[in-house]
Amino acid sequence: MSDKPLPITSLLQIPDSGDPYLEGLKCKSCGAIALKQRLACGKCGGRDSYEPCRLSNKGKLHAFSIIYRAFPGIDVPFVSAIADLEGGGTIKTNLIGIEPDPEKIQLGMDVDVVYEIAPRKDGEGNEYLAYFFKPAA
Amino acid sequence: MGSEDVYIAGTDMIKFGKFPDRSVATLGSEAALLALDDAGITINDIEALYSGNLMMASAMVGQQIQKEIGQTGIPVVNCANACATGATALREGWTAIRAGLYDTVLAVGVEKLAGAGMLGGGGGGKVGISPEGLLGSGAMPCVFAEAGMAHSKDYGTSFEQFAQIAVKNHHHSTMNPKARYQIETPLEEVMNAEMISYPNTKLMCSANVDGAAAAVLMSEKKVKELGLMGQAVKIRASVLTTDPWTDRDEVMPDVNTCTRNAAKQAYEMAGIGPDDLDLVELHDCFATAEVLHYENLGLCGDGEAGKLIDEKQTWIGGRIPVNLSGGLLSKGHPIGATGIANVYEISTHLRGGAGKRQVDGARLGLAHVIGLGTCCGIHILEAPSN
Numbered sequence: 380m381s382d383k384p385l386p387i388t389s390l391l392q393i394p395d396s397g398d399p400y401l402e403g404l405k406c407k408s409c410g411a412i413a414l415k416q417r418l419a420c421g422k423c424g425g426r427d428s429y430e431p432c433r434l435s436n437k438g439k440l441h442a443f444s445i446i447y448r449a450f451p452g453i454d455v456p457f458v459s460a461i462a463d464l465e466g467g468g469t470i471k472t473n474l475i476g477i478e479p480d481p482e483k484i485q486l487g488m489d490v491d492v493v494y495e496i497a498p499r500k501d502g503e504g505n506e507y508l509a510y511f512f513k514p515a516a
Numbered sequence: 517m518g519s520e521d522v523y524i525a526g527t528d529m530i531k532f533g534k535f536p537d538r539s540v541a542t543l544g545s546e547a548a549l550l551a552l553d554d555a556g557i558t559i560n561d562i563e564a565l566y567s568g569n570l571m572m573a574s575a576m577v578g579q580q581i582q583k584e585i586g587q588t589g590i591p592v593v594n595c596a597n598a599c600a601t602g603a604t605a606l607r608e609g610w611t612a613i614r615a616g617l618y619d620t621v622l623a624v625g626v627e628k629l630a631g632a633g634m635l636g637g638g639g640g641g642k643v644g645i646s647p648e649g650l651l652g653s654g655a656m657p658c659v660f661a662e663a664g665m666a667h668s669k670d671y672g673t674s675f676e677q678f679a680q681i682a683v684k685n686h687h688h689s690t691m692n693p694k695a696r697y698q699i700e701t702p703l704e705e706v707m708n709a710e711m712i713s714y715p716n717t718k719l720m721c722s723a724n725v726d727g728a729a730a731a732v733l734m735s736e737k738k739v740k741e742l743g744l745m746g747q748a749v750k751i752r753a754s755v756l757t758t759d760p761w762t763d764r765d766e767v768m769p770d771v772n773t774c775t776r777n778a779a780k781q782a783y784e785m786a787g788i789g790p791d792d793l794d795l796v797e798l799h800d801c802f803a804t805a806e807v808l809h810y811e812n813l814g815l816c817g818d819g820e821a822g823k824l825i826d827e828k829q830t831w832i833g834g835r836i837p838v839n840l841s842g843g844l845l846s847k848g849h850p851i852g853a854t855g856i857a858n859v860y861e862i863s864t865h866l867r868g869g870a871g872k873r874q875v876d877g878a879r880l881g882l883a884h885v886i887g888l889g890t891c892c893g894i895h896i897l898e899a900p901s902n
Contacts, residue, residue, distance in 0.1 A: 387647060414766045422761040442669065442768065444661035445714035446653050450637060459652030459713075461662055461768050471652040471767035481714055486669035499645050509650050 384508040387497055390414055390434075390470070391510055399494045399508060403468045405432035412468045434470070436492040437515070438462035441469065443486070445479045460512050462490050476513040489515035521736045522613045523748035524897070525620075526555025527860045529729035532696040532848040534630035540572055541580035543728040544626030547853070548585050551622065551730035555744065559586030562732075563618035568595045568605030568625035569852040581624060599801065600885045601625060602729065602855025603756070603893030609733045610754045619738040625857070626728035627850035633724070634712075636888075652767075657713035657721055657802060659769060659888070664715060664804025666768075671819045673807060675715040679706040680825050681803035682720045682845055688832060689842020691873035696725045696848035720803035725848030729856035731863075749863045750898040752880070753785035759890035771805065774892040775812035775884065782882070782894040783814070790814035793836060793896075794878040795865055797858040799886040800843040810838070813884060832873060840865070840873045858883035859895055866899035 386393055392402045404413045408425035412432055419426045443460040460474035474490065477483055490512040497509040528550035530543060544567065552558060567578030573596035582592065597604040602625030609621040637648045637655035648654060667673045683703050689695035701709075701719050709717040739748045757778040759770045783789055790813060798813065800806040810821040815836050816829075824830055830838035841847045841861040844854060862881035864870045879899045886892055 385644070387645065387651065411761065412763075441764070442662040442665040444653070444658045444665060444716075445711070446649075446655070446658055447711045447713065448634070448657070449649055449653065449655065450634065453649035457649060457653075459658050459662065461652070461666075461764065463764070467763075469764040469767055473650060473652055481675070486665065497645060497650055499650075501645050507645055 380503050381505050384496055384506040387507045387509040391508060393508060400436070401434040401470065401492065401510060403432045403434050404429040414468070414470070434468045435465040438464040438490050438492065440474070440484070440486055440488045440490055443474060443484055445481065458484065462512055472511050474512040491515050520614070522610050522751045523734050523736065523739045524751065524859065524863050525732045525734040525739055525744050525748045526551045526553070526557070527729070527731040527863050528554050529694055529853070529857045529860045530727060531694045532725045532727035532850060535628070535726045540569060540577055540626055540628050541584055543628070543726060544569070544577060544581045544624045545584035547626065547728035547730040548581060548622060548624045551732050555732040556742070557620070557732065559588060561620050562588070562590060562622045564590050564609070564612060564621045565592045566595060566605040566609045566621060566623045567592060568601040568623070568855065569627060570596050570598060570601050571627060571629070571851070577626065578624070597891055598887030598889050599799065599849070599851050600756070600855055600887030600891045600893040601852040602857070603883070603885045603895065604855065606731060606733070606856055606859060606895070607754045607756055607893060610751055613733055613735050619735040621733050622730065623733060623856060624728065624730040625853040625855055627852040628726045629724040629850050630726045631724065653713070655713070656888070657716050660802035660805050661713040661716050662768060663771060663808060667808055667821070671822060673822050676703070676707065677822050677825045678715050678803045678807060679703055679717070679720060681800065681806045682706045684831050685800060685839045685843035685845040686719065688840045688873060689846035691871065692842050692847060695842040695846055696723050697842070697846045716802050716804055720845065722801045722844035722849035723846065725850050727848055727850030727853045727857065729853045729860050731856055731859060746900055747867055748900055749866050751895060752788070752898045753782040753894065753896040755782045755785065755894045757781070757892050769888050769890050771886045771888070771890060772808055772812050774890055775809055775886065778892040778894045779813045782896050786896040788880060788896070793880050793882050795840060795862065795875045795881045796836060796838045796884070797841060797843070797861050797881070798838060798884040800839055800845050801849060801886070803845065805886070806838065806843070809884060813882065837875055840870070840875065855885045855893055858885060859897065862897050866897055
């Protein structure tokens with residue numbers, strides 16, 4: 380079992396010192412930002428042309444849904460959200476720190492990416508660090 | 517490629533429902549026999565079979581159907597393409613006739629989905645934890661809710677407008693005896709139904725049902741030889757596209773671009789525009805999705821879908837009726853069958869046999885499906901010329 384939290388996805392980087400951050404992959408040929416390693420760029424087909432690209436912790440809410448019926452074992456309601464990050468890259472995660480009420484959640488609103496320990500562990504008892512959206516501070 | 521036009525010489529579907537005692541092969545075979553009867557031919561006239569089924573993609577469903585209806589040794593192609601599976605099977609048949617390989621083929625789509633619950637989401641491998649419910653949701657009601665909310669962001673589309681789609685499609689289904697449900701659902705009932713994934717309530721989600729549909733495809737030469745021109749529906753366009761790379765599609769499946777691309781190609785192939793259509797069956801897997809496809813298919817300009825809804829232009833009797841069958845919301849959505857059932861619905865109107873929901877004098881109709889992952893299938897059909 381790891382003595383440190385593990386990243387919930389390959390997008391999340393946890394340096395030995397300093398704050399965690401999200402890192403996408405930018406195509407050197409066309410500039411497209413991918414969220415995971417592919418054999419070739421999805422936009423231009425270029426090969427071996429990715430370079431790491433640190434993603435911003437600031438973004439704008441593009442879409443959301445408030446989930447009331449989920450698969451067994453998942454607490455509801457929660458807000459599933461998609462935000463475009465400053466400088467490129469679009470990610471999806473839960474929007475927290477706001478009432479799950481369509482009247483309160485404004486499309487286009489500014490959000491911050493925040494990093495918190497996930498409320499579930501894997502079968503070996505490992506903890507995971509996750510990333511969420513919060514309304515911009 | 518051959519230049520000969522391809523026709524739907526016969527088509528039918530079983531009434532969609534819940535059939536725990538009948539197998540996938542049995543349901544598909546029932547639809548196949550109905551379509552053969554509609555064309556007035558037998559399995560001995562069929563030169564190839566294209567079978568669409570998603571959930572048993574490895575089970576050789578086409579060959580299972582052959583064993584029910586006649587094992588004649590013809591080629592069988594089993595197709596899986598998510599919710600565009602049926603349209604893909606049909607299009608494979610169209611392609612083969614256009615290529616000059618055959619004159620008469622059978623396309624069958626079948627699925628057992630009653631009681632399947634929500635699809636999508638879940639996930640998480642052996643290593644790590646499932647991201648479902650932490651990094652948003654990948655469940656279908658959420659995916660299509662988010663797609664609808666992106667439309668709201670741009671154009672202010674409201675919960676009530678989305679809900680009106682379900683009111684309309686459930687209303688249409690009361691006139692379709694082959695729909696799973698024939699129940700009116702007033703606006704308040706739709707909006708107050710169990711909220712699944714805002715803004716989609718339970719009545720705004722497609723119905724998981726068992727079902728099957730089939731179509732006999734024929735070359736023009738064969739249609740004339742058999743004297744079927746009076747009932748044969750011409751396939752004016754058959755198009756399949758996939759989702760090209762877009763900035764957001766790693767987290768937000770893009771059902772818009774592939775539909776727009778398919779619509780453009782289909783209108784060009786048919787030599788018509790959206791204003792020439794008399795009716796449309798489109799992929800209302802969720803009420804939010806139908807709104808997007810009004811604009812994607814060019815039934816109105818970008819940002820005008822809300823107006824189309826408010827003015828009831830897509831209701832029966834409206835300018836361009838959409839989903840007169842009741843759509844996936846109320847007719848039901850047996851995945852592999854849906855793409856052929858939509859073609860059956862359009863064909864039935866074009867042949868003047870749609871009963872209470874008939875579009876008078878319908879001459880041109882469009883059938884559209886989306887397979888998430890993602891692809892889009894469109895067929896444009898023309899009425900028999902008699």
